[in-house]
Amino acid sequence: MLHREQWLDLARKLDWEFSxxxxxxxxxxxxxxxxxxxxxxxxGWDEPYRTSYTEYVANQHAKEASLFxxxxxxxxxxxxxxxxxxWRSALKLHAATLPLAEFxxxxxxxxxxxxxxxxxxxxxxxxxxxxxLRHTQIPLLVLHDLVRADPQLDWTHKFFxxxxxxxxxxxxxxxxxxxxxxxxxxxVATHFxxxxxxxxxxxxxxxxxxxxxxxxxxxxxxKSIQTDEAxxxxxxxxxxxxxxxxxxxxxxxxxxxxxxxxxxxxxxVTGFAMDYLTPLAARTQSFKDFVAExxxxxxxxxxDELGLExxxxxxxxxxxxxxxxxxxxxxxxxxxxxxxxDLTLPGPDxxxxxxQKYPTTWGMFDPIWERVTERWRAGGPELEWFTHGTTPIxxxxxxxxxxxxxxxxxxxxRFETRDGRRYPFCSEPCxxxxxxxxxxxASHKDxxxxxxxxxxxxxxxxxxxxxxxxxxxxxxxxxxxxxxxxLGGGR
Amino acid sequence: MLVPIYGFVRGDSIGLVALVHDHQTxxxxxxxxxxxxxxxxxxxxxxxxxxxxxxxxxxxxVGEAGLGLMDRVDVVPEDE
Numbered sequence: 001m002l003h004r005e006q007w008l009d010l011a012r013k014l015d016w017e018f019s020x021x022x023x024x025x026x027x028x029x030x031x032x033x034x035x036x037x038x039x040x041x042x043x044g045w046d047e048p049y050r051t052s053y054t055e056y057v058a059n060q061h062a063k064e065a066s067l068f069x070x071x072x073x074x075x076x077x078x079x080x081x082x083x084x085x086x087w088r089s090a091l092k093l094h095a096a097t098l099p100l101a102e103f104x105x106x107x108x109x110x111x112x113x114x115x116x117x118x119x120x121x122x123x124x125x126x127x128x129x130x131x132x133l134r135h136t137q138i139p140l141l142v143l144h145d146l147v148r149a150d151p152q153l154d155w156t157h158k159f160f161x162x163x164x165x166x167x168x169x170x171x172x173x174x175x176x177x178x179x180x181x182x183x184x185x186x187x188v189a190t191h192f193x194x195x196x197x198x199x200x201x202x203x204x205x206x207x208x209x210x211x212x213x214x215x216x217x218x219x220x221x222x223k224s225i226q227t228d229e230a231x232x233x234x235x236x237x238x239x240x241x242x243x244x245x246x247x248x249x250x251x252x253x254x255x256x257x258x259x260x261x262x263x264x265x266x267x268x269v270t271g272f273a274m275d276y277l278t279p280l281a282a283r284t285q286s287f288k289d290f291v292a293e294x295x296x297x298x299x300x301x302x303x304d305e306l307g308l309e310x311x312x313x314x315x316x317x318x319x320x321x322x323x324x325x326x327x328x329x330x331x332x333x334x335x336x337x338x339x340x341x342d343l344t345l346p347g348p349d350x351x352x353x354x355x356q357k358y359p360t361t362w363g364m365f366d367p368i369w370e371r372v373t374e375r376w377r378a379g380g381p382e383l384e385w386f387t388h389g390t391t392p393i394x395x396x397x398x399x400x401x402x403x404x405x406x407x408x409x410x411x412x413x414r415f416e417t418r419d420g421r422r423y424p425f426c427s428e429p430c431x432x433x434x435x436x437x438x439x440x441x442a443s444h445k446d447x448x449x450x451x452x453x454x455x456x457x458x459x460x461x462x463x464x465x466x467x468x469x470x471x472x473x474x475x476x477x478x479x480x481x482x483x484x485x486x487l488g489g490g491r
Numbered sequence: 492m493l494v495p496i497y498g499f500v501r502g503d504s505i506g507l508v509a510l511v512h513d514h515q516t517x518x519x520x521x522x523x524x525x526x527x528x529x530x531x532x533x534x535x536x537x538x539x540x541x542x543x544x545x546x547x548x549x550x551x552x553v554g555e556a557g558l559g560l561m562d563r564v565d566v567v568p569e570d571e
Contacts, residue, residue, distance in 0.1 A: 327505065330504040330531060331504045331505035367532075368502070368503075368504060375530065391509065394506035394508055403506035408504055409501060413506050413563065415497075415562075458510070
């Protein structure tokens with residue numbers, strides 16, 4: 001019987017020269033990616049896992065069994081309802097943004113499984129597509145099962161099919177990164193930047209917090225997903241190495257573009273959870289600490305090893321670490337009826353912790369929370385609309401997220417005019433990404449543009465009801481409905 | 492004519508869209524934006540409005556001040 005190493009390449013790395021057709025016809029640039037390089041340029045492509053399909057099936061079967069054992073024992077409604085309500089909101093934020101984005105990644109992986117330029121790359125991507133299908137199905141199964149206990153979890157599946165502003169932003173990101181990108185851009189954006197660069201934060205940080213709050217189901221789910229991600233993310237590095245060798249400028253551009261776009265998304269989804277929605281007693285580190293430990297060191301080391309520069313906006317990114325998710329959270333809290341999960345009002349202890357973790361910037365945010373707190377005191381609990389704005393908020397023409405760049409003292413929003421149309425941007429990097437490929441982005445309308453064009457209602461209540469798809473039972477509220485012991489007045 | 496103006500109130504975490512008539516004054520625009528941001532930032536009795544780093548006369552109308560579709564204004568308390 002042959003040893004593994006004797007047969008493995010026959011199963012995963014088997015390319016040949018075409019004689020009946022031209023290589024460019026088999027791998028057209030439009031589908032295979034830019035720059036188009038002859039097969040010889042990709043011949044050395046390899047990744048360390050070198051998994052065969054048989055091994056894949058065996059490994060995944062064992063992981064499924066382990067996951068479902070946990071689901072059976074601690075994934076029931078009563079287990080969910082035992083969790084802290086604030087943590088449940090973090091869960092609902094992740095539940096909605098995760099599964100159908102993963103399904104979009106199936107498409108990106110399948111495209112690389114056909115049009116990637118080396119057979120080992122295609123093999124790994126095919127297994128990656130199966131991974132992402134699994135990552136779609138697991139949260140749909142585990143979390144949608146709990147809808148009968150918490151209707152907001154219905155957005156686990158519904159989210160990406162709505163016109164909620166977060167969903168518009170989410171689709172704008174994943175449509176380009178996962179569905180529209182060619183295999184080279186997909187490998188750099190998804191595997192190298194998003195998965196290798198950022199998801200450690202998601203999986204390591206959040207699973208540690210899930211453990212601390214006693215959510216064994218979520219902890220197990222993200223750990224199980226992480227082991228898949230760690231494998232198929234390996235596609236990124238060898239693709240990027242080849243790209244650097246032949247087109248360094250494009251390599252740097254793709255890294256710069258996707259680091260910024262990924263950062264904004266993670267800052268909201270993970271920043272909210274780590275600094276606001278995880279109960280204070282269960283927090284081990286701030287979001288900024290996690291980014292420093294799990295992203296900055298590793299990402300900068302990778303860039304150095306590859307001979308790439310840090311993105312040109314690096315100083316702006318470092319500054320945003322102290323501000324961006326705080327800007328968005330304060331805004332989202334006061335427009336919470338526009339989202340499908342509840343938000344928690346940071347109390348005195350939370351604010352003291354945040355002041356300690358963000359000593360240079362928290363002083364600009366604390367007055368906002370003091371103002372919100374005073375309004376709760378004056379209005380009393382349950383007066384949800386009392387704290388809601390009724391004026392439309394503004395959105396960025398690139399990331400589609402609110403104009404929350406900079407600080408409360410200096411918002412970094414900027415405007416560009418193109419063909420007579422005004423485009424607002426939250427930041428210089430978003431404007432740069434837009435201007436680097438305007439044909440791709442120019443026709444897309446943010447929520448305000450849709451309102452001005454008559455495609456969406458201007459009245460905020462009507463917008464939330466009829467356009468975002470949220471009704472009063474479902475839309476986001478204060479987690480405690482304003483009944484915090486520290487608010488006083490017997491509440 | 493209604494003009495959508497992007498307003499940024501000092502101390503706030505987000506930009507807001509104010510739909511104003513071009514015959515409304517800069518003072519009224521400032522009041523409208525402060526009211527819209529009041530969930531997060533306490534309104535001040537008097538506030539200055541800047542457009543392209545230029546301080547606008549509060550008595551001018553939006554049209555007279557040269558504000559157009561989707562221009563950015565910054566609202567800053569008078570005492571800052």
